[in-house]
Amino acid sequence: MSGRVLVGVKRVIDYAVKIRVKPDNTGVVTDGVKHSMNPFCEIAVEEAVKLKEKKLIKEVVAVSCGPQQSQETIRTALAMGADRGIHVEVSGKDYENLGPLQVSKILAALAKKEDAQLILLGKQAIDDDCNQTGQMTAALLDWPQGTFASEVSLEGDKINLVREIDGGLEHIKINTPAVVTADLRLNTPRYATLPNIMKAKKKKIATMKPADLGVDLTSRLEVLKVEEPPQRQAGMKVETVEDLVGKLKEAGRI
C-alpha cells in the first residue's frame, strides 16, 4: 500500500460574501471577490492530516483544478499539513464550464498516476452544491465510496465509516482503495497559522494541464441563464382568524 492520500480542494467564493449576478446573466461576479477554500474541503484536508499524524497513512497530496489563484488554496492545504500539491491548470472558458464529471476524470487519472490509496473530498462545493464529484470519481475508478462521512477509521486494508443519512447514522465497512467524502461533523479543521504558511512556501506544488492526464474537458452541460432568486414579496398581517381565512380564500388557496 502506497499510504498516499489524495485530497481535492476547491477555491470558491467565501460563504459570507453577498453573491451578485453578472449583468449579462451568464454567471456570478467573481473578479476581486473574496474567495476561500470550500468549507467541506477544509474538513477533508483536516481528516487526511489527522490520519497522517496517527501514522495510518504516509503522504497527503492536495489537488486543485482551476486558474492561477487555485494555488493559494493549495497553499492553505499545505499549511494545514499536506505534504505537496498538484495544481491542474484550468482557466477561462474551460474553467467556467468545469463541472463534477471533468473533475472526477482528472482525479481518477491522478489517483492512478499517484497510486493513491484513498481519495478524500468534501461532500459538495458551496458554489454549485452538486454533491457529485466523489461519487463519480469512485464510479470511474470502480472503487467503493463512503459519502457524507461523519466518522472515519482505518482498520488494516478496510475503512469503517459512519455516514450521515436522512434517517440517522449508517455504519459501513468498505475496502481500500476508496473514495470518502466529508460531511460537516467529521472534524473541526485546524487554522492555517502563520508559521505553517511560511513553511508551506517551501513545499512543492506541481502544475499540469488536464490534457497531460488525457482528460477531455468538453462539457455536456450548457448554462442557459443565471438569475437572482425572485424578490420576496412583502407579507401581510391580519388581525383575526376570519381575516386570515378570508384572505386565503381570496388568493384561491383554500
Place this chain on the structure above:
Amino acid sequence: SNSQWYSVVCLAPICLYPCLIKSGHAPNEMTDGIPGDLLPDLDQGVEMERFADEADVVIVGGGPAGLAAAIRLKQLANKHEKELRVCLVEKASQIGAHTLSGACLEPSALTELIPDWKERGAPLNTPVTEDVFSILTEKHRIPVPILPGLPMQNHGNYIIRMGNLVHWLGEQAEELGVELYPGYAAAEVLFHEDGSVKGIATNDVGIAKDGSPKDVFERGMELHAKVTLFGEGCHGHLAKQLYKKFNLRENCEPQTYAIGLKEVWMIDEKKWRPGRVEHSVGWPLDRNTYGGSFLYHLNEGEPLVALGFVVGLDYTNPYLSPFREFQRWKHHPFVAPTLEGGQRIAYGARALNEGGFQSIPKLTFPGGLLIGCSPGFMNVPKIKGTHTAMKSGMLAAEAIFPKVTAENLDSETAGLHIPEYAENLKNSWVWKELYAVRNIRPSFHNYFGLYGGMIYTGIFYWILRGKEPWTFKHCGTDASQLKPAKECTPIEYPKPDGKISFDLLSSVALSGTNHEGDQPPHLTLKDDSIPVAKNLAIYDGPEQRFCPAGVYEYVPVETGDGMRLQINAQNCVHCKTCDIKDPSQNINWVVPEGGGGPAYNGL
C-alpha cells in the same frame, strides 16, 4: 463566580497567557504590575510557547502607507544590492479587503514611488473631468464655484477604487520580494528588556467565546524586527497602546475624526457621466454638524458610481445616526435621479482623521515608527489622505534603510530609533501642505458653523494660503462633545424605501463582513456596568446609532426589568467609530482573529 475567562492577551510583559480576568479589568491595556487575581491557569495542558521569526523590518498594515513603505524598502535594497527581509502583516483576508475610501487620488506620491505606474497597469482609469460643489437645502441646491487654488479642486486627479489600487500595490510589493501575509492580524506589540519595540505577535487562534482554548487552539506567532512600522490606518489599536507607552501625544492636540459611509451603485447608463466629481455640504446636516457627501462617476467599463457621506464625529446630538443621514441624503432631488433605476452593489464604512497638522503625534520611538492615517496626515478640506500616507511610508523607508543595513550600527536601544523619519517628514511637502490647511477644519467651530468655516476658507486659504500666523485649536476629544440626550431633540428619520435608501442590516450583509462566531468578542468593555448606567441613562445609547454595522443594541434583560448592551461582534466592519465616539470611552476595539471583518471588493 462572576469572573470570566478572557483570552485577550494582557500586555504586562510577563503575562502572555489566557488569563482569568474579573470583568472590570481592562483587557489589552498596558499594566505595569499584575493584579493578584490575574493568574494564568497553567495546567490547561495547552502549548504556550510561541514560534518566533526574525525579519529586518516588519510592517503592520497592508494599506497605502504600509505598502508604499515596503515597496520603497525593497526598491532601495535592490538598488544597493542588499539583502533585506521585509514582512508585512494585514488583518484582512486579502490585501484591499479592508480598504475603503472615496476616492479622488492625487497621484503625486504614486508617481514618486512608481513612475511607470501606468505601464504597470495601476488602476487609475478615470481622470476627473467635471468638478461640482454644492450647498444643499432640503429641496434645493446652491452651486458653489470651485476656483482654482481652492483645496477641493480636483484637476489632475483620478477617481479610483482604492481597494483595487491597494491590491495592485500588493502585487508590486510581492514582485519586489516583500513577504505579504494577509489574514494575520498583529495583536500585540513585543518589547525588548530595554523597553524598545521588538516586533509584534499575531493573535492566538482557536479560543472559544468564553475564553477557553478549543481543540484547534494555537498560539500566535512572533515576528521580530530591527524596526517595526505601524500603519494600521485611522485609529489603530496598537497605535493607541504605543501613544500611552511612549507618551507620543504629550505635545499635540487630541486627534479628531469623522465617519465615512460609502456605497457603490451600478446605475442606469443614461445617467452615467464618467469622470464627474460631486461634493456637497449642508442638508441633511445642520450648520453646526460638520460633514458632507461625495458622488464620483467611475469610468472602468461599467456605469458605476461611488458615493458616500461623511459626518464629523464631534457632533453633539446623541440622536444623530450617520448611517441614516447618509440614507436620507440620497433622496435629495439633486442626488436621487442619478440612483433611480440603479442597483446598489456594495456598502461599507470607516472612520477617518480630521485633526490634521495640530494632531500629529510624535512619530518615532525606539524600535518603531508610525506611518499613514494612523498618526494622521489627511488634508481635510481636500478630503485626501492617501498621497500623504504613501509619502510618509516612503520617507519612513528612506530613513530606515541606511540604518537597518548598516554593518556596525551603534544603537542605544535594541530596537532601532529612527528620528530621521520625523525630520524628513517635517521638511517634505506633506508638512507644508498640512500646515497650509491647518485652520480650515477648526474654523467651523464658530457661531455660523458651516458658513463661517467656508468664509474663513475663502479668505484665509484661497487668498493667504494658510499663512496666517495663528493656529486654531480643536475643541477637545470627539467623545467629550456629546450633549446629554435630555438636552437634545430626537431626529425623525424617514423609513428606507428599499430602492434608494436601505435598512442597516441589509447594508451590513452587503459588506460581506463575517467573523468566526466562537471567539471572544473583540469589542471589549473596560467596565460592564457603564453602558447601561451611563451611555444609556445619559446619552440614550448613542452607540446604537453611530455604529454603521448594527453591532450595539440595547435589549431588555431576559428576566426582570432593565436593559443590557448586546454586542453583535460578528457584524463589525472594523471602522473604529465606537472606540472613538463612546462618550464613556469604555469600548476598547481590539483585533479579532485574522481574516475576519469585511470583504470589500474595490472599495
